[in-house]
Amino acid sequence: MNRTTFRNTVLGIGATAAALALGYFGVQQLGRNNMFTIAAAVGGGGAISYVLQKPNQPEAPTAPIKTQRKGKKS
DSSP states (O other): OOHHHHHHHHHHHHHHHHHHHHHHHHHHHHOHHHHHHHHHHHHHHHHHHHHTOOOSSOOOOSSOOOOOOOSOOO
16 A cells, blocks of 8 residues: 555545544534434535536447548558
8 A cells, every 4th residue: 555545545545533523522512303303404505516517528438439540451
């Protein structure tokens, strides 16, 4: 495992633990229904931003374009 993969793995585990802790303490302080509302709002915002993204590059053709080769036929 190289250094970048290890760092990303550790950061991913840390982010997951932080999200679980935030959710747990959020439910304790705000209540279950409020946390569901917040989660739905964040999820909806993420879905809307995903749909509204502009593609960075044009779409690839669905079928490869074949080119004719010039030369002797065998």
